[in-house]
Amino acid sequence: MTWSLSSNYSYGEIERTVSEYWKKNGIREKVLRMAWEGRENRPLFSFLEGPPTTNGFMHAGHARGRIYKDAMVRLHILLGYRVWAQGGWDTQGLPVELEIEKKFGVKSKREIEERIGVSRFINECRKSVDFYIEEWVKDNERLAIWLDYENAYQTRNPRYLETVWSFLKRSHEEGLLYRAYRVVPRCPRCGTALSNHELSLGAEIVKDPSLYFKVKAEDGDYYFLAWTTTPWTIIANRALAVNPDADYVLVEVGGERYVLAEALMGAVLSKLKDPKAKILSRFKGKELLGKSYRHPLAEEVPANSSCRKPNCTVVAADYVTLTEGTGIVHTAPAHGPEDFDTGNKYGLQVWTPLKENGVFGEEAGEFAGLWFKEANKRVVEVLSKKGLVLHFEEIEHEYPHCWRCGTPLIYYPSAQWFFKTTAIVERMRDVLKDTAFRPNWGYSRMDSWVSSSRDWCISRERYWGTPLPIWRCDRCGEIRVFGSIKELEEASGKEVKDPHKPDIDEIVLRCPKCGGEMRREPFVADVWADSGVAHTAALRQLGLERLHSTIYPYSFALEPPEQVRGWFYTLLITSTVLHGKSPYRKLGMHGLILDSEGQKMSKSKGNVVMARDSVKRHGADQLRLFMCYRNSPWQDIRYVDKEIEEIGGKLRIIYNVARFLLSYAQLDGWRPDKLEKDLEGASLVDRWILAKLDEAIRTTVESARDFDLHLASKSLYDFLVEDVSHKYVVAIRRRVWIEGDAPEKRAAYATLYTVLRRSIPLMAIFTPYHAEYLYHSIEDVLGGAKKESVMMEEIEGAPEGLMDKRAASIVEKTFKTIDSILAYRAGKNMRRRMPIKRVSIDLGQELSEKEMMEIKELVSSLANVTVVDLSSSKPNSFVAELQVEPGGGAKVYIIEESDEETMLLGYAKELIRRIQLMRKDARLNYDDFIRVELSTGSEVLRKALSKYADYIKGETRASEIREGSAQNGREFEIDEERVKIYIEKA
Structure with a gap:
């Protein structure tokens, strides 16, 4: 096909034309193949894809991150690197399962097994994943996100998930994998435990009770004052915790006596109508240890009526602080990790009538049948009737919710499998030092998170996921952990066609220790373990393990900051165990997309913008440029349609610059075959724009390398719009209007061609459709040499022989004087087309006759001045002396504003x-x-x-x-x- 630039600019037509060209000629595939297979001896850039979850369509937030990823890949291809850009898909876990639950109207986990069946459910998960992968590829291609989708890794692939098994086996061998009965976060709706690092992903600000309640002491007529924001857990209370070294007081208020921390007495009593209090005695918290109390819900919950030592006593705990509450912490060992540990220390009963589904069972007595959140209100009502409520109010605070379904979580005791993260914290911190972060604060944030690591609950009581490769003997408890499908096949003597549930659960082994039967632990792995081994599994899936030493550690990965606690974190854990290294050399982070009012986008608010809708409205390149140009990648961006159009409008201006060149150059029959010779006649302003070109290229590349895509895109597009279109094209207009052949005209064509030809490959980083279209159109119309795609070019700077710093300095000063004249005109409300009669300019340096002529022409045409004098002497008389921008090094004098002649010219x-x-x-x-x-x-x-x-x-x-x-x-x-x-x- 032959390319050209129509007089009617249409980004839609440009993108349709280019898209068809790419598909018809397999351009994406060819470019990626060239970037990998054709550059074996080049520096390496390996990109690690943070896999999108295949449970829905791409929205604007997804698009933002993917645009940045693509920009970084394109940058390194254009810089001549050998580039590895394998795509990836997160295909398992709760996110996918919830889609199928919605499809079948599943309300509880039990329905999956009883109504649908595990096998059918998993097959539906597979089909859903296939559908969404296809849709994501469509959206990626429309946005020109160029990754290798044909060889993309999928976490469901048997060869891929074997790496999760390898990690677990290595962990077992190093004593880092263990089974324990513990209190862990649990989603009552999804029916599974969650890990601690998932809590922050679903944290929400909610209104909850703030309850100050009384607990009657057994050894006297006084009460312990306790505080909680989860009144429902009082049902399972088994202790009150104090700080043994803190000061406590016994106070009398309104005829009743209370024990609380002295430091919090003022804050607590201020909530009462009559806060007058008399301190009866002072003592350390340790003096309260062992004291018994009557359970505040002894009459309502049968099991609490017999709450006796060691339960229902005062215990010591180091988590009791004096920053809020009363200094006495209500403790329910079944509903808090710290409470559980305290319970173990003091031999407390780990008891709760709450069921795994978040509903209280019959043992809860008066509270039976209540959803745990509903029980809050009822508990407060009961305590109030009993006169045990000191103060009640509602507060807003952060509460963990399921990061996938949005259900409030509970802490609940169960037997789970854990990875001993606490044992490798220092190893992780040590290898993390090898990773660079952008923004720089990312390192301290991640190091802080790693430092506070807790053991990772890695088991999930679900279906569609990587089965834990752990077989346990029913008789003696012996454990076997397998690191590959082959190992399992050899141990079982059976072929493993599909390592997923339910087939994998049919494999029963003979215990080598006691001869009993070994069955697989009925869990799947945390979905974060799936994506967390991508650094190794992605290559293993392709059978390319030999490349691991070449590609790993990966040069770059990019995700939102919360992945410090998610994907970045699990990658670091698994890489530390498997390889003893950080899996990434550099991590980038990107912010959120907010709506036009600055609100976070969410389905519940109805303000989510889908990527395909945005592209349909604005085009891919306008959206891409907006995302890169509007803010730094790590700052949040408001999605504003008007701003997308305004920023995207730069593309129309650049298109018209190219059309200006082609229209006049084609008219004169100019061709780039004698480019170097034509550039020999470059004028002062030509040399200036070439110097600006070199500066723009350097700044764009350096900024983009450092993931400052906002600075990179501003450097490039502001140069093309402000310097090239608004200044240079205006300055050379008269030269291209010269009839017949002229050296100065050829120099103008050669200069503008060079500027566009060397800028357009950089444009391909941000706006690939326009870059491809302009690249082919310019070369086809002017008969220049070209490759099959602009992405097969390599970035070049401006021609070195024309890097004239002196010329650049002179023209920069000239433009600053022009700006001062334009500011003067604006201040005097002079029409732009009404000429100023005469000005005198002192640029502060010696000029040749030719340079003076060029400067006069430049000022005359751009500032609309009839007569321009260049002199180092201050004129005897003038209307105004203008302030040139500080550092401009020039002086400007308005000699005469206007007369009839200049008025007529205007x-x-x-x-x-x-x-x-x-x-x-x-x-x-x-x-x-x-x-x-x-x-x-x-x-x-x-x-x-x-x-x-x-x-x-x-x-x-x-x-x-x-x-x-x-x-x-x-x-x-x-x-x-x-x-x-x-x-x-x-």
Whole structure:
């Protein structure tokens, strides 16, 4: 196909054309193959894909991260690196299961086994994953996200999930894998335990009770004051905890006596109507240890009526602080990790009538049948009737919710499998030092999280996931952990066709220790373990383990900051165990997409923008540029349609710059085959724009390398719009209008061609559709050499021989003087097209005659000045002395503002503007000549037409201009002077 630039810019048409070209010619595949197979001796850039979960469609937040990932991959391809860019999909776990539950209207986990069946349920999960992968690939391709999808890793793949098994086996061998009965976070709706690092992923700000309640002491007429935000857990209370070294008091208030921490007495009693209190005695917390109390719900819950030592006593705990509450912490060993540990220390009963589904059973007595959150209200009511409520209010605080289904979590005791993260914390911190972060604060945030690691609950009571490769003897408890499917096949003598449930559970082994039967532990692995071995499993799936030493540690990975506690974290754990190294050399982080009001997008608010809808509305390149240009990658961005269009509007300007070049260069028959020779005639402003080009390229590349994509995109697109379009193109316009061949015209073409030709590959990082379209169009129209795709080019700087710092300095000063003149005009409310009669400029350096001519022309055309003097002497008289931008090193004097001649020239320019507008509306080509007829009763406009007819003809490519009736013409008003203009193609 032959490419060209239409006079009608349409980003939709550009993207359709390029998309069809890419698909028809397999461009993505060819570029990725070239970047890997064709560059064996080049520096390596290996990208580790954070796998999207295949349980829904791509939204704007997903799109933001993927645009950044693609930009980093494209950057390194264009820099000539050998690039590994394998895609990946997170295909298992609760996120996928919940989609199927919605499909079948599942309300409880039990329904999966009883109504649907595990085998059918898992098959439905597989089909759902297939569907969403296909949809994600479509959205990726539309956004021009170029990863290797054909060889993308999938966490459900048997060869992939074997790496999870390898990790677990190695952990078992090193004593890092253990089974324990503990209190862990649990989703009552999903029916499974969760890990501690998942808590932050679903934390929400909610309203909960803040209850100060009384607990009657057994050895006297006084009460212990306790505080809780989870009144439902009082049902399972088994102790009150104090700080043994803190000061406590016995106070009398309103005829009752209370024990609480002295440091909190003021805050607690201030909540009462009559806070007057008398301190009866002071003592350390340790003096309270062992004291018994009557359970506040002894009458309502049968099991609590017999609560006796060691239960229902005061114990010591180091987690009791004096920052909030009463200094006495209600302790329920079944509903808190710290409570559980305290219970073990003091031999307390780990008891609860709450069931795994979050509903209280019959043992809860008066509270039976209540959902745990509903029980809060009932507990408060009961305690209030018994006179045991000191104060009650509602507060807003953070409470953990299931990160997938949004259900409030409970802490609940159960037997689970754990990875002993606490044993490798220092190893993890040590290898993490080898990782660079962008933004820089990412390191301290992750190091802090790693430092506070708890053991990882790695088991899940679900179905669609990587089965734990752990077989346990029913008789003696012997454990066997398998590191591969082959190991299991050899041990069982059976072929393992599918390592997933339910088939894997049919394999029963003979215990080598006692001869009993060994059955698989009925858990699947935490889904974070699946993606957490991607550093190794991605290659293992492809049978390319030999490449691991080449690709690993990965050069770059990118996800939102919360993945410090998620994917980044589990990658670090598994890599430390399997390889003793950090899995990544550099980590980037990206912020959220907010709605136009600054609110976080969520389905519940109905403000989520889907990626495909955004692309349909704005086009892929406008969205990509907005995401890169609007803010630093790690800052949140408000999704505002108007801003997307405004930032995306830069692409239209760049398109028109390219069209300007092609229109005039094609008209003159200019070709880039003699580029170097034509550049030898580069003028002062040509050398300036080439220096600016080099600066823009360097800044763009350096910023992008450092993941400062906002600085990179601003450098490139501001250069192309502000410097190239708004300054350089205006400055060379008269040169390209010279009739016939001229060295200065060829130099202008060569310079603008060089600027575009070397900028466009950089554009491919951010706006690949426009880059591809402009690349092919420029070369096809001008007959230049090109490759099959702009992505097969390599980034170049400006031609070194033309790096003229002196020229760049002179022109920069000139533009600063122009800015000062324009500011003066604005302050005086002078129309842009009304010329200033005369100015005098001192640039503060020696200039050649040729340079002076160029500078005068530049100031005259861009600042609309009739006469420009260049002198190092201050003029004897002047209207105004202008302030040039600090550091400009130049002085500007307005000698004379205007006279009748400049006024008429201003009106001539206003006529030119109207004629040019009519040319544009008539969709005429740059080289089309026109005939112009004007009708006006204005004497001043007639004078302007008479005096500047030739000037107007030259500026508008008019072969003839005359006064007449201008029938069928268009009426305009210029400073209350009316004129009718008619044009036709000559």
